[in-house]
Amino acid sequence: MAPSESFKVPSSILIVGSGVFGLSTAWSLCKNPLFENTSITLVDRQPFPCPDGSSIDTSRIVRPDYADAAYTSLASSAQALWRTTFAPSFYHENGLCITASGLEQTYVSSSYDNVCALGSCRVQKLKNEEEIKQVCGTERASGTVGYVNWSSGWADAEGSMCWLCKQVEARNRVHFITDTVKKLVIDHSTNTVAGVQLTSNTTLTAALTILAAGAWTPSLLDLRGIAKATGQVLIYLPLTSTEQAHLGSLPTILNLSTGLFAIPPSHNLLKIARHGYGYTNPVTIPHPTSTNSSETITISLPHTHIDNRTQCVPSEGLTSCLSFLSHIHPTLSTRSIQSSRICWYTDTPTGDFLITHHPTFKGLFVATGGSGHAFKFLPVIGDKIVECVMGRTPDEFKGRWEWPEKRVSDEEWVGDGSRGGPVGMVLQEETEKGALERGSKL
Numbered sequence: 001m002a003p004s005e006s007f008k009v010p011s012s013i014l015i016v017g018s019g020v021f022g023l024s025t026a027w028s029l030c031k032n033p034l035f036e037n038t039s040i041t042l043v044d045r046q047p048f049p050c051p052d053g054s055s056i057d058t059s060r061i062v063r064p065d066y067a068d069a070a071y072t073s074l075a076s077s078a079q080a081l082w083r084t085t086f087a088p089s090f091y092h093e094n095g096l097c098i099t100a101s102g103l104e105q106t107y108v109s110s111s112y113d114n115v116c117a118l119g120s121c122r123v124q125k126l127k128n129e130e131e132i133k134q135v136c137g138t139e140r141a142s143g144t145v146g147y148v149n150w151s152s153g154w155a156d157a158e159g160s161m162c163w164l165c166k167q168v169e170a171r172n173r174v175h176f177i178t179d180t181v182k183k184l185v186i187d188h189s190t191n192t193v194a195g196v197q198l199t200s201n202t203t204l205t206a207a208l209t210i211l212a213a214g215a216w217t218p219s220l221l222d223l224r225g226i227a228k229a230t231g232q233v234l235i236y237l238p239l240t241s242t243e244q245a246h247l248g249s250l251p252t253i254l255n256l257s258t259g260l261f262a263i264p265p266s267h268n269l270l271k272i273a274r275h276g277y278g279y280t281n282p283v284t285i286p287h288p289t290s291t292n293s294s295e296t297i298t299i300s301l302p303h304t305h306i307d308n309r310t311q312c313v314p315s316e317g318l319t320s321c322l323s324f325l326s327h328i329h330p331t332l333s334t335r336s337i338q339s340s341r342i343c344w345y346t347d348t349p350t351g352d353f354l355i356t357h358h359p360t361f362k363g364l365f366v367a368t369g370g371s372g373h374a375f376k377f378l379p380v381i382g383d384k385i386v387e388c389v390m391g392r393t394p395d396e397f398k399g400r401w402e403w404p405e406k407r408v409s410d411e412e413w414v415g416d417g418s419r420g421g422p423v424g425m426v427l428q429e430e431t432e433k434g435a436l437e438r439g440s441k442l
């Protein structure tokens, strides 16, 4: 796509973050002849693959099943690549069964309509628990209404990210650096970002800095009312090879009333997680871009097993995942889990991504706001980010991916209608209520 008339190709681009948003942007830039003379640097606080990044895990659902037709269409274009040229050995098309505990969960019916409208999906409506149970191959049904889309699947997240990293490295265009960005380098007299300062006290300069630091992005830029980190629970259950062979061929199960889901196991591990409102982790930090050094802001930021090696999932979250497991697979419910984890979404008020030039700071672009659903777009999101860098936001995402006109208070965050489970939980409070040890039984 041709850039907008005002766009000038930057001589240097610095990307902060090697997750889905950052790595795919690097990939798109090094394929695009327009940027052949641009130097590209990617910095991450962790060596690749980042152990606590939200893009690195055993699995991620790949689905065009969205209540919003624009994301259905974008996911469908990503899926066409997953099926063919993009990390195909890491993509598995087992189907996805989306259920709810009642018709009031309207995401399910809108999503059904959108995938049917695509015309290319093998979709089957499920009218009752018996039909759901049969399709999912579970001992009990995960909901009372729903549908299965046999054309949806899942990807090995770490495997496909490593595959993409190799593609990027093979181009020999991107300079990878492992260091933590402490802050943006800003010339406040011209409101221009000239790069970043690292914790090692070196400075990286660039004509354009792209912040793609996932749930940590709000520590580098004031995103209050625009994006925040929410912690989501995951548990991994060990399986025998016989169980792996059986469950490995079944569809992913997602109940949108509770947010609980189970992705088909791989490497003898079954993953249960919750697509919920999550935990916030409020911390007070110096304002990241203020000229007043005593100004502070209070925001939610990730707290991970890298920050605290003994971090446990709060018992509330663990119990929720284990109850789901014991409901759908009662015979597995007495087994000890292998591990648990809190993984951090970068939520926005509407669930839309934030892919935009900064409205005030020249030389700064933001690519984040994955809102718990960006992984599936790995094959295409870098190209979309570069289009937005060039001033060509796709029409269907104009006013949605762009810098919002107003900051929204927490109570007004409507989301995209896909979340289930408890609202308003704070990580520390839930942890203090009691964290069950890893390996606990229900």
Ligand SMILES: Cc1cc2nc3c(=O)[nH]c(=O)nc-3n(C[C@H](O)[C@H](O)[C@H](O)COP(=O)(O)OP(=O)(O)OC[C@H]3O[C@@H](n4cnc5c(N)ncnc54)[C@H](O)[C@@H]3O)c2cc1C
Residues within 6 Å of the ligand: 016, 017, 018, 019, 020, 021, 022, 043, 044, 045, 046, 050, 052, 053, 054, 055, 056, 059, 060, 061, 062, 179, 180, 181, 182, 212, 213, 214, 215, 216, 217, 232, 233, 234, 273, 343, 344, 345, 346, 367, 368, 369, 370, 371, 372, 373, 374, 375, 376, 377
């Ligand atoms: C539990 C869970 C389940 C999910 N399930 C699905 C799913 O089924 N399907 C789907 O499509 N999507 C899913 N998602 C969403 C998807 O994984 C995310 O939207 C996507 O991975 C976000 O990528 P990112 O690049 O924004 O963040 P990340 O992958 O977290 O990358 C950010 C990077 O920035 C680096 N960084 C942060 N701060 C700094 C700093 N100061 N200096 C240098 N580097 C820094 C971090 O180390 C990290 O590597 C899920 C997410 C989670 C957490």
